Amino acid sequence: MIESREVSKKLGKFILKNSSFTLPDGYICGLAGPNGAGKTTLLHLLLGLYQPDAGSIQVDGMSYEDKEKQIHDRTGVVLTEELFEPALTCMQNSAYYGRYFSHYSREQMAHYLTLFHLDHHAKFGRLSKGEKLKCQFAFALSHDAKLLILDEPTANFDPHFREQFFHLLQEFIADGKKSVILATHLTEDLDRIADYLVYLEQGSQIFAGDMESFRESYRIVAGEAYQIKLLPKEKILCMEEKSYGARALVAHSRLNRYAPALSVTYPTIEEFMYFYSKRNNG
Amino acid sequence: MLRHLISEYIRAFAFDRRRQIWGKNDSISFFLMTWMALFFFVSVFDTDILGGASSWGRRCGLAAVYLPMLLNLFSCQIHPVRPEKFLYLCPMDSGERRQYIYGTFYFRVFVQMLTACAGVVLLFLFVSLDLLSAAAILLNDLALSILIPFDDRSPDAVNKAVWLTGFLIVIAFLTNGLQYMVAIGTIRYGAVRWILLAVLVLVQLPITLQYGRYVKQELLAALQYEDKMTG
Numbered sequence A: 001m002i003e004s005r006e007v008s009k010k011l012g013k014f015i016l017k018n019s020s021f022t023l024p025d026g027y028i029c030g031l032a033g034p035n036g037a038g039k040t041t042l043l044h045l046l047l048g049l050y051q052p053d054a055g056s057i058q059v060d061g062m063s064y065e066d067k068e069k070q071i072h073d074r075t076g077v078v079l080t081e082e083l084f085e086p087a088l089t090c091m092q093n094s095a096y097y098g099r100y101f102s103h104y105s106r107e108q109m110a111h112y113l114t115l116f117h118l119d120h121h122a123k124f125g126r127l128s129k130g131e132k133l134k135c136q137f138a139f140a141l142s143h144d145a146k147l148l149i150l151d152e153p154t155a156n157f158d159p160h161f162r163e164q165f166f167h168l169l170q171e172f173i174a175d176g177k178k179s180v181i182l183a184t185h186l187t188e189d190l191d192r193i194a195d196y197l198v199y200l201e202q203g204s205q206i207f208a209g210d211m212e213s214f215r216e217s218y219r220i221v222a223g224e225a226y227q228i229k230l231l232p233k234e235k236i237l238c239m240e241e242k243s244y245g246a247r248a249l250v251a252h253s254r255l256n257r258y259a260p261a262l263s264v265t266y267p268t269i270e271e272f273m274y275f276y277s278k279r280n281n282g
Numbered sequence B: 001m002l003r004h005l006i007s008e009y010i011r012a013f014a015f016d017r018r019r020q021i022w023g024k025n026d027s028i029s030f031f032l033m034t035w036m037a038l039f040f041f042v043s044v045f046d047t048d049i050l051g052g053a054s055s056w057g058r059r060c061g062l063a064a065v066y067l068p069m070l071l072n073l074f075s076c077q078i079h080p081v082r083p084e085k086f087l088y089l090c091p092m093d094s095g096e097r098r099q100y101i102y103g104t105f106y107f108r109v110f111v112q113m114l115t116a117c118a119g120v121v122l123l124f125l126f127v128s129l130d131l132l133s134a135a136a137i138l139l140n141d142l143a144l145s146i147l148i149p150f151d152d153r154s155p156d157a158v159n160k161a162v163w164l165t166g167f168l169i170v171i172a173f174l175t176n177g178l179q180y181m182v183a184i185g186t187i188r189y190g191a192v193r194w195i196l197l198a199v200l201v202l203v204q205l206p207i208t209l210q211y212g213r214y215v216k217q218e219l220l221a222a223l224q225y226e227d228k229m230t231g
Helices: A039-046 A064-072 A091-100 A106-115 A129-144 A157-171 A187-193 A212-215 A269-282 B002-011 B013-021 B028-044 B058-077 B085-091 B094-126 B132-143 B153-182 B189-219
Strands: A002-011 A014-023 A030-031 A052-057 A075-078 A147-151 A180-183 A195-199 A204-210 A218-223 A236-242 A245-251 A264-267
Touching: A002 A039, A014 A039, A014 A052, A014 A195, A014 B028, A030 A052, A030 A187, A030 A269, A030 B094, A039 A052, A039 A147, A039 A180, A039 A195, A052 A195, A052 B013, A064 A195, A064 A212, A075 B085, A091 A106, A106 A129, A129 A157, A157 A180, A180 A187, A187 A269, A195 A212, A195 A264, A195 A269, A204 A212, A204 A269, A212 B189, A218 A269, A245 A269, B002 B094, B013 B189, B058 B094, B058 B132, B058 B153, B085 B094, B132 B153, B153 B189
Parallel strands: A014 A204, A030 A180, A030 A195, A075 A147, A147 A180
Antiparallel strands: A002 A014, A002 A052, A195 A204, A218 A245, A218 A264, A236 A245
């Protein structure tokens, strides 16, 4: 289980404020938000690379202050940066870093490299961006990690491998004892696969909870603008009027009375991100 | 552990690795300019302008003085103090990470001093060198062997380090060149001896100690991925 309690971090002019969420074992958590929202900062805090200015982070009841080695031993990581040595091959890199991990398996690494159609003996520096991410993903799966933290991996995957990637993530959490945190701009991936959602915007946490609660908390309402405006003003988070009609992101409650002519749907994460960013940018 | 240190040291010379490090190291242009200046010094010291005729023995002696220094400068550029990001994500406690970072640094200094000692031994073979001059040359090599690349994560410290580094390099190359000229008899030792000694004690040692404090700060900062020096 991962627990973030009132975590704040100041980096230069950017401030991540009061991020709190709990992710139980056996679930995939999507971390979404526009550019500069603080996703990578939060991931760095969850990985122990940054120390929070306030609040605390615990992984399975352990904190980085005294159990850093144990936490890292069970955490698999894929980041946007190239983490491996360019002068070494995929297998050499895995052997080099794998010796630090108590559950690293050379055979598992070889299996995943073959599955991902990667040359075991190709130098890491000569691979394409997508292949490098696949290699890092293979390593993350090869040391029996309990937690996978993935920062924007899917943008560089071809469609075939993306399907394979999601299948592997679902297999990973199938035993109910492991978790995944996936940060991505491709929100349709999260709509599809995420059980939990943490949504950040300009350093503030807008939503943290399960996807069911997210969908129950908001609605996309489409129709005539005057009918949308009949809703309580404080419930209309953002409205967009076009010549053919209007759409709005609305904070949903059972007390809301929607006019029968209005179309009321659950928001996708993309729609939520679109309207919420529009609201903040004016 | 020793095998690991050796393989780490050698791997840094690989082309892909050098390209990766040089790509994020702003100080490479500084050191390239220094190398160019040094070749100028080398060619001046070894010409007839200073009244000494060149011979193979003396050229070997000159190489024995300067090649270890050039290797020092090159090596310190490709062996940064701060490990790669993934090593901060590998399971290591603080003691193990300290051992890795400090061990890698000290091993690099050790290898560079080995080459410096080899250079001094060769110098003994090719030119007449006394022990005091040999010690002075080795001290210069030690000062160069602790040089580290500038880390732009701590700009205030870097500004000061740039001046210290430049000063150390210039003084080291100048004084080693003068020691060489004394060894080949171009300069009367008696006249230069006290000047070189004074420069060593009054100028080089304090600057080297100050630079050593900077290196110590950088090594401590390297224990954490997040650089405390930038705040």
